[in-house]
Amino acid sequence: MSFQQKILSSKNKITLISGILIVIGFIAHFGFGNTQVFNIAFIIASILGVAPIAIQAFGALKVKVISIDVLVTIAVIGAVLIQNYEESAIVTFLFLFGSWLEARTLNSTRSAIKELTEMAPEVAFKQMENGEFEEVDIWDVDEGDILQVRTGGKVPVDGTVIIGEGHINEASITGEADPVRKETDSEVFAGTILENGTIQIRADRVGEDTTFGKIIELVEEAQDSKSAAERFIDKFSQWYTPVVLVGAFLTWVFTQNVELAITILVLGCPGALVIGVPVSNVAGIGNGAKNGILFKGSETFQDLAKVDSILFDKTGTLTVGNPEVAESKTYGDADLALSYLASVEGESDHPLAKAVLSELGDIELYPVDNTDVVKGGGIVAEVNGSRVAVGNVALMEQEKVKLNAKARKDFETYEKRGNSLVITAVDGELKALMGIRDQIRPGIKEDLQAMKNLGVKNLVVLSGDNQGTVDLVAKELGLTNAIGNLLPEDKAAYLKELQAEGEIVAFVGDGVNDSPSLAMADIGVAMGSGTDVAIETSDLVLMNSDMSRLQYAIGLAKTTVNNMRQNIVIAIGVVLVLLSAVFFSEWMNMSIGMLVHEASILVVIVNGMRLLRYNLKGSKDFNEKEASVVTEA
Amino acid sequence: MQKANIQLETLTCPSCLQKIEGAVGGLKGIDKDSLKVMFNASRVKVNFNDEEISIEKIEKAIQDLGYEVKKSRVKAA
Incomplete structure (x- = not known):
């Protein structure tokens, strides 16, 4: 040394x-x-x-x-x-x-992020040439190596189980606390913990290529990413220090006052300004990471804090996503009609058709001819020589099916209960009625209300489902707008339209077929355990499909942005006070200048640290809001 | 090409970044495009050609600036 x-x-x-x-x-x-x-x-x-x-x-x-x-x-x-x-x-x-x-x-x-990175596996038990397992540094594990994981141990790589079985806690990847059973051929992920059993795995992806590695890399890069404001401050401080140096030199040349010149040098140190915003950024990202929310960078805070509209890519984000026949009714002798219904629906891959088929189960099927899909109505086809119409009320009217007052009343009741209707008519005669609905995810209504309370103006669902289903979900949840029958490119177009109106738009999607919208949105939000595509195209990753995370993220973003502003005000304020004191007061000298300067740096850091505790404050606010929603209702 | 991942002592001033970027970026045999100095993670990632430069030389360049190298790992890129 x-x-x-x-x-x-x-x-x-x-x-x-x-x-x-x-x-x-x-x-x-x-x-x-x-x-x-x-x-x-x-x-x-x-x-x-x-x-x-x-x-x-x-x-x-x-x-x-x-x-x-x-x-x-x-x-x-x-x-x-x-x-x-x-x-x-x-x-x-x-x-x-x-x-x-x-x-x-x-x-x-930085502690919150450190806790996350420290969850990364450090060692692995690798099968050596003699067949024994030996502990090695994780750095020495390559794809294709055979590794052993023991009870309580951390899975060191993304891999496939080849021998053994056990239960693994995957909370670090999926946010799901319940252990998942793994056996031969199951996929396992780095950073997850084997709660019982012993398994041998083959390493498929190691180090930074594992899902956990990518999450860590993402977070580490996010905390260093800079918003436009920060880049400005960086540029500014690059010029600022030389300017201070020149200023002090000129002061000395003109006044011959060394004391004053060196005091200016000390006062000119740009400490709090340079460190204030990054500190808030790190603390905010750290808080998010701890709570299953990955912010891609400081820009995401800025955008999310100002978000006007949130678009949901499908009803499935808001519902359980599994439409079922909730109630049904037949008119007259309908056995044959149900067989016809199943035969016709077998031709369709519409979600409602799937629900109908799973309700009917094993039933005799007939060949279907001349299938005609009526847009926004249903299907008309010929089965066994009969004309079969399957669809909504509009289709029935178009087909001139006789509908008496009792039937119409049934339709009305079913619709009121939140069902999409599938009506079957054979040769112009009403035969069967089915009400299909999807369950709303528990707690989602409160989450959406909380988002509105946080200042989000529009909550819109953009869905490939039919308009009827979408409207029902929208009505039940109090969404601002709901548009059905959309293709991915239609969703992107709608998003663009909103942006053209000057709105800041967040798009919540699963990242597979909606990558264009995710990328185009001001804030692309990927739901669920991060697939590669989702991680790459989005700005915000919610580790599990819990919608309350989104509301938390918005609250955190707002608090973080405020915190950054406070730090900028503190930093600039201190410099202004110090500089004016130098010229207009007697008491200012180098030591006091340095003391105030160092103190201001500590103040901005401590202020930034408050963000790490946002959780408590945030959830308290949330509970209060929840309570007020309940009382209003 | 080798891939180095160097863990430093906690970096506290953003100007450290510029210094380290300048010092490591100026070395012969490193791949400048791959150089990443991460302030908050206090870590340097860089690819280098092990025929032209050694990891020890890279570490020394950082240490000469006054930053302690805690741990470094090298792997074939």
Whole structure:
């Protein structure tokens, strides 16, 4: 280790010693009136303290960067030259002590993400050439290796079970807490935990290629991603420090006042401004990651905080997604008619048709001829010489089916109960009525209401299902708009339309067939355990299909954006106060400047850390809102 | 081509980034496009040609700036 590195690695010790020297100096000066000890102690403290700063400053200059270290080093050397040892010692001490505190507090803002990355497997039991399993570093595992996982152990790679069985907790990937049973040929994922049993797996994907690895990489990159505002601040600070340096130099040239010049150098350090926004960003992303929400970057916070409209890609996001025949009725002798119905529906892959078929079960089928799909109505076909119409009321009217008052009343009751109607008529005679409906996901109504309370204006479902089904879901959930019969490209077009009206639009999808919309939306939200496509095209990934996560994400985004604004205000405010104090007050000097400067950095970091605790506050708000919804109802 | 993943001590100032990018980016034998200095993760990722430069040289360049290298891993890219 070189001399320079030795100094740098004992930075903390140097800080401590120089702190002690300063205390000794002050005691000597004010306690015993001993100026000589005072001066010597402070000179040693200055030289000792400036050494690590100067080494870093030199390193920065070598790569043509004027860093804060450069400003501080020059200021301290200046102070020593004008024999103001008190200032030089205190400034170096404060700067070192400040960086130490910053590192510690920064570590806490990063703790949430660290917890996640630490869940990454470090070792694996790999089958060696002699057939025995030996513990190796995860870095030494390659695709195709055979690995053993024991009870309580972490699955080290994405792979396939080849021998054994057991239950695995996949919460780290899917957010689902219930263990999943795995046996031969089951897929297992890195970062999940084998709760019982012993399995041998073949490594299919390792390291960064595993699902967990991708999640970590995504989060690690997200916390470093920068919004336009941050890039501006970065650019600004690149120019800012040299400008401060020139400004201080000019001050010295014109006033010959070294004291003033070096004070400007210290005051000009752009600390809080540079660190304030990234700190909020890291804490916000960390909070999200801990709660199963992956933000792709700081821009996502900005957009999500302002979101006007949320588009849901299908009714399945809001419903259980499994339409069933809820009630049915026949008119007259309908046995043959039901067989005809099954035969006709067998030709269709419409979700309603599937529900009908699973309701009818094993039933005699007949060949179907001349099938005619009536758009927005149903199907008309010829079966066994009879004309069979299957569809809604409009189709029946079009087919001139006799509908008496009782039948019409049945239709009405069924519809009121939230059913889509499938009516069957044979040769113009009404034979059967089926009411089909999909269950709304539990809790979703409250989640949507919470989103509205957070300022989301439009909640829209865009669905490939028929308009009737979509309308029902929309009515039940209080959605603003519901459009059925859409193809993926229609959804993208609708999204574009809203954006053209100046709205900030979020699109919630599963990322497979809706990637265009996900990519085009201001915020693409991928639901469910992240498939590759979803992770790549979206801005926000909800680890499980729990809609309450989305509402949480919006709340978190709003809080994070506010937090960033507070930090910018604090940082700019402090610089303005310091600079005006330099020119208009007597009390401002280098040491106070450094103290305020370091304090402001700590204030923005601590402020950012508040975001890590958003969970409690957020869920409390949520409960209150939930309660108020209930009382309103 | 080798892929290096270097874990550093906690980085606290964003100007550290510029310094490390400058120092590692200026080395001969590294793939400049692959260089990623991650501030919050305090980590450097870079691909390099092991015939031209060694991981030790890359580590030294970072250490000379005053940043401690905690752990580094190299794997064939």
